[in-house]
Amino acid sequence: MATRTTRTAHGAHVERPVAVTAAVMITVISALATYVFFILPGSDEIPTAAIIISIVASFVQLVGAWSLWQLRRWGAILTFVLALLSVLSSAPAFIEAPSGWIVVGAAVGIPLSIAVMVLVALRSSRRAYR
16 A cells, blocks of 8 residues: 655654555544534434533544554554444444434444544554554
8 A cells, every 4th residue: 555755843754654644534534523413403412421422532533543643553543442432332323313414424424434444454554553
């Protein structure tokens, strides 16, 4: 798989696989999109505990994405685990969602989370982690 060479703040060159860059981008967009669902119609039916857990999880996702960008092994593990938890927690949305937007979010979020898990687990990505 292709790699991109970028320069760090210290002037060092880093070989980052494109798969890692894609996983970071999907993770950041997914984490930020969480906040959009709280302003859509029907969001007033979402339990407060679920909102708080979602906010905390999206912040931790951003931390995982940053460490994944830095090619840290713990960031890859954290990102993978959070993507897996996202898939598992989104599955019930198809059964008893408070609004149609939640179903749409799950229908888009589940494949994206699976894509992140695959991208993080690729051989080229695993070789890059420190």
